[in-house]
Amino acid sequence: MTAIPTVTLNNGVTMPQLGFGVFQVPDEETTAAVATALKAGYRSIDTAVIYGNERGVGRALADSGIARDELFITTKLWNADQGYDSTLAAFETSLDKLGLDHVDLYLIHWPTPARDRYLDTWRALEKLYADGRTRAIGVSNFRPAHLERLLGAASVVPAVNQIELHPGLQQRESRDFHARHGIATEAWSPLAQGAVLKNDAVTTIAARHGRSPAQVVLRWHLQIGNVVIPKSVTEARIHENLDVFGFELDAREIDALDALDRGMRTGPDPDTLN
Numbered sequence: 555m556t557a558i559p560t561v562t563l564n565n566g567v568t569m570p571q572l573g574f575g576v577f578q579v580p581d582e583e584t585t586a587a588v589a590t591a592l593k594a595g596y597r598s599i600d601t602a603v604i605y606g607n608e609r610g611v612g613r614a615l616a617d618s619g620i621a622r623d624e625l626f627i628t629t630k631l632w633n634a635d636q637g638y639d640s641t642l643a644a645f646e647t648s649l650d651k652l653g654l655d656h657v658d659l660y661l662i663h664w665p666t667p668a669r670d671r672y673l674d675t676w677r678a679l680e681k682l683y684a685d686g687r688t689r690a691i692g693v694s695n696f697r698p699a700h701l702e703r704l705l706g707a708a709s710v711v712p713a714v715n716q717i718e719l720h721p722g723l724q725q726r727e728s729r730d731f732h733a734r735h736g737i738a739t740e741a742w743s744p745l746a747q748g749a750v751l752k753n754d755a756v757t758t759i760a761a762r763h764g765r766s767p768a769q770v771v772l773r774w775h776l777q778i779g780n781v782v783i784p785k786s787v788t789e790a791r792i793h794e795n796l797d798v799f800g801f802e803l804d805a806r807e808i809d810a811l812d813a814l815d816r817g818m819r820t821g822p823d824p825d826t827l828n
Contacts, residue, residue: 559799569690572796573599575785576607579605584610587792611627641674656686658688661716665696679691694717713738714781716741720746721814723816742783753814768791777808
């Protein structure tokens, strides 16, 4: 298997460009799924408080025998925990569940603009970063307007913005903003929960390469520069999602997938979720 490429974040930390997500995986199934992913070769694992499976991730990490410095672990602060002191407390709870003394990336999960706490929350993330409790800090589901406000008050520029992104929702405005400010774009729901996999353009390209539609879409993400975290609990698909380095999409194929943008969300709107 070809080694997973990395992206260098704006603080010099390297992050695998392809990782393993555990959204919607019950805690009791998470340990086995993460163990399978680690055995397959994944080294980046993405979880969150609200997923309820940080302990399951931690069990798999502890059982893996993989050196801590070979792993890249991301978790996220939930909305109800936003605020300076509550963020610091929530972070300690996450570390305890994961069984770690630090994480590699800590994210504010949603901007929750009606709560209006993400500036205080970011100050807490900056403290955690300064104290070496997390190697990088970032946000998730922030629109450019949220980021503009954050950057106006921040001492540390977010390293990552993790957003819903797939051929049906390409988020060009956000990606352009990220590029201008040195923020890595990370895609959640990279396959639109399967909604894009039956598209004619996707299936045609897949047949041409002798690959699955999911592999084609993941390859598109990688070639346009996204960090991507597909999720599965099926061993065959966990392996399939990692096997995306033995082929390349040409410019016409990239253009065909770029043409699929429909503004199609599978998840909440960041401006209204609180």
